[in-house]
Amino acid sequence: AIQMTQSPSSLSASVGDRVTITCRASQGIRNDLGWYRQRPGKAPELLIYSASSVQNGVPSRFSGSGSGTHFTLTISSLQPEDSATYYCLQDSNYLLTFGGGTKVEIK
Amino acid sequence: EVQLVQSGAELKKPGESLKISCKGSGYSFSSYWIAWVRQMPGKGLECMGVIYPGDSDTRYSPSFQGQVSISADKSINTAYLQWSSLKASDTAMYYCAKQSLSGPGSYSWGQGTLVTVSS
Numbered sequence: 338a339i340q341m342t343q344s345p346s347s348l349s350a351s352v353g354d355r356v357t358i359t360c361r362a363s364q365g366i367r368n369d370l371g372w373y374r375q376r377p378g379k380a381p382e383l384l385i386y387s388a389s390s391v392q393n394g395v396p397s398r399f400s401g402s403g404s405g406t407h408f409t410l411t412i413s414s415l416q417p418e419d420s421a422t423y424y425c426l427q428d429s430n431y432l433l434t435f436g437g438g439t440k441v442e443i444k
Numbered sequence: 445e446v447q448l449v450q451s452g453a454e455l456k457k458p459g460e461s462l463k464i465s466c467k468g469s470g471y472s473f474s475s476y477w478i479a480w481v482r483q484m485p486g487k488g489l490e491c492m493g494v495i496y497p498g499d500s501d502t503r504y505s506p507s508f509q510g511q512v513s514i515s516a517d518k519s520i521n522t523a524y525l526q527w528s529s530l531k532a533s534d535t536a537m538y539y540c541a542k543q544s545l546s547g548p549g550s551y552s553w554g555q556g557t558l559v560t561v562s563s
Contacts, residue, residue, distance in 0.1 A: 338506065371549025380539055381489065386550035424489055426549055431503045433479055433491040433541075433551075 339363055341427055343436025351444045356412040358439045360425035365405045369429040372401055372410045374421045375438075381424060385410060417443055446470040448478075448540050448554035455560045456530050463526040464557045466540030473521040474498035479551070480514055480525045481539040489539075495523060530561045 340363035350356050360370070368388035373381035383392045385401035388408055398413045412419055420443045425436040451465045466478065480492045493504040497516040504514070513526040523540060537556045544550035 367548070369548035371551065375489075380553040380556055382553075383544070383546075383550055386544070387547035388549070390547060392546065392550070426489075426551070428543070428549055428551075431477070431494055432505050433481075433494070435489040435491070438488045 338432065339366060339427055339429060339434050341425055341434050341436040343425055343439055345439060346437060347440040347442070349442045349444050350415050352415055352417060354415045356415050356419075356441065358410045358423055358425075358441075360403075360408045360410075360436045362406045362408075362427060362429075366427045366429035368404045369427055370401075370403070370408050371426045371428075372399075373424045373426060374419075375424065376421045384423075412441075415441075415443065419443070446542065446544075446552050448542055448552060450538075450540060450554040450557045453558040453560070455562070457563055458530060458532055458561055460530050460561075461526070461528050462530055462559065463524050464538060464559065466523045466525075466554050468521045468523070468542060471542070474518045477543045478516070478523045479541045479543075480512075480523075481541055482508075482536045483539065483556075484536045492525070492538075497521075497523065530559075532561050532563075534559060535561050 342361045370388045372385040375381040389401045423439045447469045449467045474497045479494045482490045492508040493514045495502045497518045516523040539556045540554040541551040
């Protein structure tokens with residue numbers, strides 16, 4: 338099974354800061370990767386697909402990059418509403434695997 | 445509009461059986477893989493398995509093989525997740541998610557079904 342290692346597991350940053358979250362795959366997954374935001378008590382919502390494509394309606398401060406085994410999610414200017422847990426998801430094979438999550442807190 | 449509507453919260457006792465559902469609308473239900481995802485209290489997301497409703501091709505993650513059963517009835521656009529004997533450790537939120545047309549890594553999600561197993 339493909340393992341996804343996500344880092345950091347948590348971070349605290351100020352409004353306006355640039356934030357970067359990383360996922361590494363245990364084997365190459367091309368660009369078969371999405372990034373999701375999950376607010377407490379809610380279902381995950383798609384931010385980025387195909388590693389770097391921004392989902393319709395997602396603010397432009399969110400961007401994704403990478404291919405193969407190394408991927409990043411960047412929030413260019415952190416906003417209060419970005420306080421949430423973020424997950425990467427790979428679907429290179431039939432079975433999805435998720436990163437462990439990054440909890441983002443606002444200082 | 446694509447929608448996945450899941451059945452309501454359940455409170456069950458250990459040893460009881462349970463079947464929860466996920467009804468799709470707004471798209472060709474038979475043509476897209478559906479995943480079931482577990483989220484235990486305060487924990488991350490885990491894929492339990494996936495099903496292709498068109499031919500019921502089903503794949504289970506190793507941790508969940510033999511522990512649950514995934515099925516689908518394409519005539520009523522509904523996927524199911526079933527337990528034959530619940531344990532307290534099955535207490536979790538369960539989501540269904542549908543592969544999206546946007547591209548790799550894109551999924552639409554149901555609202556979740558909270559399953560609580562307690563004596």
